[in-house]
Amino acid sequence: MAFFKESRNAPQWVNKALGFRKTYNFVLWFLTCGALLGFTLARLTYLNGKQREEGLAPGEGYWYQGGRYKIGIIMHLACVLPVGILVPLQFVPQIRYKALIFHRINGYVNIALIFVGMAGALMGARHAFGGSMTTQVIVVITSFATLAAIVMAYINIKRLQIDQHRKWMIRAIVWMSFIVTTRIFMIIIALIASAVGGYGNVWQCGEVESVYTHGVPHGHHHGNDKPTTEADFASAFPECIGAPPSTLVAVIASFPTSAASAGAALREGFPGGMILAWVVHVFGSECYLALTKNETERLRQISYERQLEKGFKHPGSAGLTSDRLGDSHWVAPTLEHGKAKRTSQNEEEVLDTTR
Numbered sequence: 001m002a003f004f005k006e007s008r009n010a011p012q013w014v015n016k017a018l019g020f021r022k023t024y025n026f027v028l029w030f031l032t033c034g035a036l037l038g039f040t041l042a043r044l045t046y047l048n049g050k051q052r053e054e055g056l057a058p059g060e061g062y063w064y065q066g067g068r069y070k071i072g073i074i075m076h077l078a079c080v081l082p083v084g085i086l087v088p089l090q091f092v093p094q095i096r097y098k099a100l101i102f103h104r105i106n107g108y109v110n111i112a113l114i115f116v117g118m119a120g121a122l123m124g125a126r127h128a129f130g131g132s133m134t135t136q137v138i139v140v141i142t143s144f145a146t147l148a149a150i151v152m153a154y155i156n157i158k159r160l161q162i163d164q165h166r167k168w169m170i171r172a173i174v175w176m177s178f179i180v181t182t183r184i185f186m187i188i189i190a191l192i193a194s195a196v197g198g199y200g201n202v203w204q205c206g207e208v209e210s211v212y213t214h215g216v217p218h219g220h221h222h223g224n225d226k227p228t229t230e231a232d233f234a235s236a237f238p239e240c241i242g243a244p245p246s247t248l249v250a251v252i253a254s255f256p257t258s259a260a261s262a263g264a265a266l267r268e269g270f271p272g273g274m275i276l277a278w279v280v281h282v283f284g285s286e287c288y289l290a291l292t293k294n295e296t297e298r299l300r301q302i303s304y305e306r307q308l309e310k311g312f313k314h315p316g317s318a319g320l321t322s323d324r325l326g327d328s329h330w331v332a333p334t335l336e337h338g339k340a341k342r343t344s345q346n347e348e349e350v351l352d353t354t355r
Contacts, residue, residue: 019093028288032174033088039180040084046077058263059203062210063127072123079117080176083110087173111150114176118143129186130201130267138274146176152320160306161319163299167289174285178277186273190265191255199253201267203260206245208237211260236260301333 012023020026045051052073053061063069086106089095096103125131125139153168193199212233234241236258237249253265289296304316312318315332322328 017094019095019097021093029088029091032177033091035180036084036173036177037088040081043077043084044081047081052077057129057266058211058259059207059267060127060129060263062204062207064124069124069127072120075120076117076124077120079113079120083113083117083176086110086113090169091173111154114150114172115147118147129270130203132201132267132271134271135274138271138278142175142178142274142278146172149175156319159319160303160310160312161317161321162303162306163296164319164321166299167296170289171282171285174281174288175278178274178281181277181280182270182273184273185276186266186269189269189272190253193253193268194255194265197254199265199268200250201253201264202248203251203264204245205237205240205243205247205249208240208249208251208260209233209245211263212236300330304332 014020014023014026018026018029020029043055046055053064056064064073087110089106090103090110121128121139122143125136128135128139149168149172153165153172156162156164156168213230239249240247251260251264253268254261255265300316303319307318308315314324317324317330321330323330
């Protein structure tokens with residue numbers, strides 16, 4: 001909190017230009033959307049086939065040479081990378097105030113791209129960082145949770161429930177962005193597994209051979225790695241010589257040893273990294289929403305006014321709200337001189353639906 005208090009002394013022209021009411025809102029937007037944008041810009045080169053192959057973890061390239069897995073990863077990258085650039089604009093207040101049409105069109109474009117991108121991710125999940133059953137289950141759960149949040153946001157905005165639309169869109173984008181944090185946790189876990197020792201996973205001979213005979217992707221050389229050859233492959237994995245490519249072999253997880261061992265270490269770290277990142281992002285989104293209840297209430301009063309004008313049956317709660325679906329209680333404002341004002345009577349607030 002001390003950081004936010006100090007940030008209030010920062011130049012106000014940024015807030016004014018972007019439309020943020022408080023400086024700490026800009027700081028939070030910059031840290032979250034800025035991180036997503038930076039990660040996206042760093043991955044734009046993956047739209048190029050050669051650059052994409054070089055960016056894959058050791059062993060992954062074996063599966064993405066063709067077929068549905070290649071189609072899946074291209075679909076995923078071609079859709080989610082533009083989303084990483086367009087989504088931050090959705091959370092700039094000035095755009096929502098002064099360019100509402102752009103905000104709406106951009107929102108529809110992002111929703112369509114996310115749905116297609118998630119379909120691509122599901123297509124490629126079988127071999128993402130080894131594609132263990134744990135990894136696949138996590139990908140399915142996080143993908144459908146994100147899509148469900150987007151559906152909730154869409155339903156609420158169609159019902160003019162702006163406060164709930166904001167909540168669910170924040171959740172959806174923060175949850176979707178967990179893949180950025182996953183990379184950090186994945187590397188930490190991989191380093192720990194390498195240091196502790198005794199960890200490894202099962203590869204197909206075809207995967208291992210692709211690392212040794214087709215070179216190591218750029219950026220995945222470790223320690224004193226030297227260019228690998230077929231002779232190195234035969235020496236390290238003699239059981240694969242003459243065996244079908246689907247033959248299973250154990251690969252030790254260790255960063256300093258070889259590219260294949262480094263890939264095994266990353267495979268050890270990926271599922272755990274996803275779980276930790278998902279927990280952090282879900283917790284972070286809920287903390288942010290809990291700390292900005294005033295904004296939620298302000299938007300709900302605006303929702304009430306707009307729903308009342310449109311003749312909705314339950315103004316203020318026409319969308320998917322907790323007071324309609326659960327046992328919470330919400331008090332409708334009265335309208336005085338065109339502005340919403342809260343009412344109370346004998347400490348018990350009442351909704352007057354007769355006006």
